[in-house]
Amino acid sequence: MNEPELIARYxxxxxxxxxxxxxxxxxxxxxxxxxxxxxxxxALVAGIHFFADDPPGAVAAKAxxxxxxxxxxxxxxxxxxxxxxxxxxxxxxxxxxxxxAGLDGAAQEGRIKLLGGDTVTTSGPLTxxxxxLGAVPHGGMVRxxxxxxxxxxxVSGTIGDAALGLALRRAELERExxxxxxxxxxxxxxxxxxxxxxxxxxxxxxxxxCASAAMDVSDGLIGDLRAMMKASGASAHVDxxxxxxxxxxxxxxxxxxxxxxLALTGGDDYEIICAVPPAxxxxxxALAQVAGVAVxxxxxxxxxxxxxxxxxSARRFERxxxxxx
Amino acid sequence: MNEPELIARYxxxxxxxxxxxxxxxxxxxxxxxxxxxxxxxxALVAGIHFFADDPPGAVAAKAxxxxxxxxxxxxxxxxxxxxxxxxxxxxxxxxxxxxxAGLDGAAQEGRIKLLGGDTVTTSGPLTxxxxxLGAVPHGGMVRxxxxxxxxxxxVSGTIGDAALGLALRRAELERExxxxxxxxxxxxxxxxxxxxxxxxxxxxxxxxxCASAAMDVSDGLIGDLRAMMKASGASAHVDxxxxxxxxxxxxxxxxxxxxxxLALTGGDDYEIICAVPPAxxxxxxALAQVAGVAVxxxxxxxxxxxxxxxxxSARRFERxxxxxx
Numbered sequence: 337m338n339e340p341e342l343i344a345r346y347x348x349x350x351x352x353x354x355x356x357x358x359x360x361x362x363x364x365x366x367x368x369x370x371x372x373x374x375x376x377x378x379a380l381v382a383g384i385h386f387f388a389d390d391p392p393g394a395v396a397a398k399a400x401x402x403x404x405x406x407x408x409x410x411x412x413x414x415x416x417x418x419x420x421x422x423x424x425x426x427x428x429x430x431x432x433x434x435x436x437a438g439l440d441g442a443a444q445e446g447r448i449k450l451l452g453g454d455t456v457t458t459s460g461p462l463t464x465x466x467x468x469l470g471a472v473p474h475g476g477m478v479r480x481x482x483x484x485x486x487x488x489x490x491v492s493g494t495i496g497d498a499a500l501g502l503a504l505r506r507a508e509l510e511r512e513x514x515x516x517x518x519x520x521x522x523x524x525x526x527x528x529x530x531x532x533x534x535x536x537x538x539x540x541x542x543x544x545x546c547a548s549a550a551m552d553v554s555d556g557l558i559g560d561l562r563a564m565m566k567a568s569g570a571s572a573h574v575d576x577x578x579x580x581x582x583x584x585x586x587x588x589x590x591x592x593x594x595x596x597x598l599a600l601t602g603g604d605d606y607e608i609i610c611a612v613p614p615a616x617x618x619x620x621x622a623l624a625q626v627a628g629v630a631v632x633x634x635x636x637x638x639x640x641x642x643x644x645x646x647x648x649s650a651r652r653f654e655r656x657x658x659x660x661x
Numbered sequence: 662m663n664e665p666e667l668i669a670r671y672x673x674x675x676x677x678x679x680x681x682x683x684x685x686x687x688x689x690x691x692x693x694x695x696x697x698x699x700x701x702x703x704a705l706v707a708g709i710h711f712f713a714d715d716p717p718g719a720v721a722a723k724a725x726x727x728x729x730x731x732x733x734x735x736x737x738x739x740x741x742x743x744x745x746x747x748x749x750x751x752x753x754x755x756x757x758x759x760x761x762a763g764l765d766g767a768a769q770e771g772r773i774k775l776l777g778g779d780t781v782t783t784s785g786p787l788t789x790x791x792x793x794l795g796a797v798p799h800g801g802m803v804r805x806x807x808x809x810x811x812x813x814x815x816v817s818g819t820i821g822d823a824a825l826g827l828a829l830r831r832a833e834l835e836r837e838x839x840x841x842x843x844x845x846x847x848x849x850x851x852x853x854x855x856x857x858x859x860x861x862x863x864x865x866x867x868x869x870x871c872a873s874a875a876m877d878v879s880d881g882l883i884g885d886l887r888a889m890m891k892a893s894g895a896s897a898h899v900d901x902x903x904x905x906x907x908x909x910x911x912x913x914x915x916x917x918x919x920x921x922x923l924a925l926t927g928g929d930d931y932e933i934i935c936a937v938p939p940a941x942x943x944x945x946x947a948l949a950q951v952a953g954v955a956v957x958x959x960x961x962x963x964x965x966x967x968x969x970x971x972x973x974s975a976r977r978f979e980r981x982x983x984x985x986x
Contacts, residue, residue, distance in 0.1 A: 340888075359892060360805045361876050362701040362735045362795075367692040376687040377792065379745040379779045410687045420704040420745065420790035454704045460785010465745035467702065467792040470687075480685045551686050563665075567684060 337429070339455060346436045347419075352449025354416055363451035365416060371471040374412035378402045382424070382461035387509055392431050393438020394531040395464070400442045402554060403468035404535035405606040409552040411478040411544035412470025414448035414537065420465040422458040446537060476544050481567035483549040483611035487637040489572060490620065492536050492608045492629050494582040495557050499602020500595065501530030517591035522584040529582075533606035539631075542623035543610055550610035556601035558643075558653045561609055565637065568611070573638035576600075577646045580632040601655045611637055662754070667780060671761045672744075677774025679741055688776035690741060696796040699737035703727045707749070707786035712834055717756050718763020719856040720789070725767045727879060728793035729860035730931040734877040736803040736869035737795025739773035739862065745790040747783040771862060801869050806892035808874035808936030812962040814897060815945065817861050817933045817954050819907040820882050824927020825920065826855030842916035847909040854907075858931035864956075867948035868935055875935035881926035883968075883978045886934055890962065893936070898963035901925075902971045905957040926980045936962055 337345070348358045354365045367373060380399050382388040400417060407414055419439075423432075443450065448468065504523045507514050514523070536552075543550050549568055553560045557579070565572050579600065581589065589595050612620045617633070624631040643651045662670070673683045679690045692698060705724050707713040725742060732739055744764075748757075768775065773793065829848045832839050839848070861877075868875050874893055878885045882904070890897050904925065906914065914920050937945045942958070949956040968976045 356804075360735075361731050362699045362737070362802070364802050365698040365700060366799065367696075367698055371692075373690040373692055373698075374687045375690060375741075375743060375776055375794075377743040377745055377777055377779045379747060379781045379790070381747055381781055381783045381785075383784055384782060406686050410685075412687070416700075418700060418702040418792050420702055420792075422704060422706055422788055424785075451700055452702055454702050454790070456704045456706055457709060458706045458785055458788060459708055460706075460749075460783055460788070463747055463783060463785070463788050465704070465779070465790040467743050467745075469700075474691065477687070477689050479681075 342455060346432050347450060347453065350436065350440050350443060350450040352416060355449065355451050358452060365451065368471050370474050372474050372477060374407055374410045374470040374472055374477055375467065376403055376406040377465060377467045379463065379465040381463050387505065388461060389509055390531060392434040396435045396439035397442035398531065398533055399464045399466050400439060400446065401533035401535050401606060403466045404446045404448065404537060405533060405552040405554065407468055407470035408535050408537045408540050409550045409608045410470065411476060411540045412472050413540060414446050415469040415471050416449050416451040417466050417468040418451050419453035421453065421455045422463040423455065424458055424460065424462050446535060472544060478543045478547050478550045480551045480564055481549055483564065483568035483570055483637045484613065485570060485637050485639065487548050487611035487613050488617045488633050489574065489635045489637060490610050490612060490631045491557065491580065491634050492539055492631050494580045494585060495553065495605050495607060496585045496599025496602065497526050497529035497582050498604035499598050500585055500588050501526035502602065502604065505530055517588045517595060520591065521587045525582065525584050530604055535606060536608050536629055538627040539608055539624060539629045542620055542627055545623060546612050546616040546620035547610040548613055550608055553605040553607045553609055554603060556603045557605065558601045564609060570637045571639060571641040572635055573642045574635035575644050576651060578632055578634040580630065597653065597655065601653060664780060671757050672775060672778065675761065675765050675768060675775040677741060680774065680776050683777060690776065693796050695799055697799050697802060699732060699735045699795040699797055699802055700792065701728055701731040702790060702792045704788065704790040706788050712830065713786060714834055715856060717759040721760045721764035722767035723856065723858055724789045724791050725764060725771065726858035726860050726931060728791045729771045729773065729862060730858060730877040730879065732793055732795035733860050733862045733865050734803065734875045734933045736801060736865045737797050738865060739771050740794040740796050741774050741776040742791050742793040743776050744778035746778065746780045747788040748780065749783055749785065749787050771860060797869060803868045803872050803875045805876045805889055806874055808889065808893035808895055808962045809938065810895060810962050810964065812873050812936035812938050813942045813958050814899065814960045814962065815935050815937060815956045816882065816905060816959050817864055817956050819905045819910060820878065820930050820932060821910045821924025821927065822851050822854035822907050823929035824923050825910055825913050826851035826853065827927065827929065830855055842913045842920060845916065846912045850907065850909050855929060860931060861933050861954055863952040864933055864949060864954045867945055867952055870948060871937050871941040871945035872935040873938055875933055878930040878932045878934055879928060881928045882930065883926045889934060895962045896964060896966040897960055898967045899960035900969050901976060903957055903959040905955065922978065922980065926978060
């Protein structure tokens with residue numbers, strides 16, 4: 337099967353009308369009038385951002401999901417995406433079929449269509465890059481900077497699940513004993529959070545309406561929060577007990593309290609942190625509820641960084657953020 | 662140096678205002694009013710699309726150039742691009758500095774700004790993917806399909822230089838004797854054509870004004886022409902002696918006439934083929950001349966494929982196109 341046949345068989349069914357059936361040399365998109373475009377790119381490499389043995393469909397969904405997560409955090413509605421795929425030696429059509437099925441599922445959930453792409457081979461590991469486009473009403477993109485002193489800090493969903501899930505997944509793949517803390521923990525849910533990001537697209541309208549700044553949590557809550565505060569020329573005062581944890585994450589931390597560091601700096605959460613002026617807080621919470629996305633107020637924008645534990649004492653985080661480079 | 666520092670030092674200087682200093686999580690682009698967006702993605706992998714020993718600046722310029730070539734062929738004016746870069750083990754800051762200098766040069770020549778990107782590491786070869794955005798007046802994109810019977814077929818610049826240059830470059834890198842045909846040939850010019858595509862952006866207005874169909878020649882003239890004709894439900898009648906060749910390519914073909922196959926199917930030309938209705942031919946040639954781009958009329962759209970040699974006999978091309986997959 338040559339490249340045009342591969343494209344027609346596996347990728348063209350995912351394309352919207354703007355993709356021109358993936359039969360032209362470019363996609364053609366008429367931007368929605370009165371809107372700005374929001375553009376983001378994320379690359380994933382096997383062995384670095386995912387395990388080579390992860391299910392192909394989950395890898396594809398993750399590659400799209402991490403980009404959708406960026407769009408969501410910027411308050412953008414998805415318009416379309418382009419995919420670059422470098423296939424490693426020994427790739428099979430079965431792999432491609434599973435990959436595209438996962439991509440299709442994630443694209444349908446995210447209401448986003450494939451616009452175009454490029455498929456090549458590599459002597460190295462599977463490598464994907466997705467560029468996603470979204471739209472916001474003109475002037476409406478939520479920036480990383482813009483938070484002001486005393487703005488409320490919110491985080492969506494729960495934090496730390498994916499980092500704990502990654503630890504469990506690694507033990508599983510390397511046929512090691514699961515860590516001691518995993519004894520009474522629902523491993524499936526945590527691993528699923530690692531494998532399948534859930535981009536918080538439903539939160540985009542609430543962010544546009546109320547947030548002074550926002551970003552997605554991809555490299556760990558602590559580091560990403562610091563990055564957002566730094567961009568705004570401020571710091572965060574966080575009450576650590578307010579950080580939302582899932583039931584399995586709470587169980588893991590109860591078994592090994594030292595896991596808090598991993599949970600808060602480990603990355604791959606794909607939740608959203610945002611700053612909301614106090615006067616907008618009630619409205620933001622109401623809009624988030626309407627959107628069906630849980631949000632928790634974890635602190636406020638402050639002049640000096642404080643992470644406060646339940647006993648009132650300050651807690652330091654040495655590791656800043658999870659970095660792939 | 663961590664990722665944000667790398668970005669600030671090497672990539673941020675290439676970013677336009679829409680890139681927000683590469684300090685946010687996405688780029689923000691207000692599309693020009695009344696325009697459609699044209700979007701294209703191309704990926705390049707060391708060892709497949711270029712040699713790992715090619716100069717980093719040339720690799721970067723090529724990655725951008727192949728995308729700009731697609732925009733040009735669609736009649737689009739460049740708006741911006743996003744870069745995914747997977748750095749191999751042992752990459753150095755010197756590499757990155759050279760890479761970005763080459764990228765900057767190509768971006769300035771193409772009047773296009775960096776909008777955003779992602780830099781990761783890989784255990785495999787250097788891998789790049791660029792997504793480029795361009796704009797055309799609404800409805801003005803030149804499609805791959807749309808050519809009609811008896812439309813004139815044009816090609817820009819010269820064909821085959823890069824394929825011959827690749828053969829010379831390979832011999833050079835593998836410390837082999839240069840091929841016999843290279844004895845009286847200007848190797849530098851051919852190798853330069855392989856290393857440094859010259860996207861024909863200046864031709865975009867002429868294509869918009871006159872072409873019924875167009876695409877860039879990236880995988881070999883014969884195969885790409887067939888692809889364009891197939892999309893239009895037609896075939897090409899080509900007078901082979903009208904295909905424009907550079908002086909060194911003519912010298913090479915004089916020494917070894919069998920090289921014609923390589924020259925016409927070898928790929929990496931990054932010239933443009935287009936179909937132009939006869940009534941528009943004179944205007945197209947005038948607009949191309951104003952743009953400073955040489956174009957040659959090589960034949961016409963026909964019901965049946967014919968590649969005619971100088972002696973009037975038909976010539977067959979078995980190898981259809983250069984394919985990386």
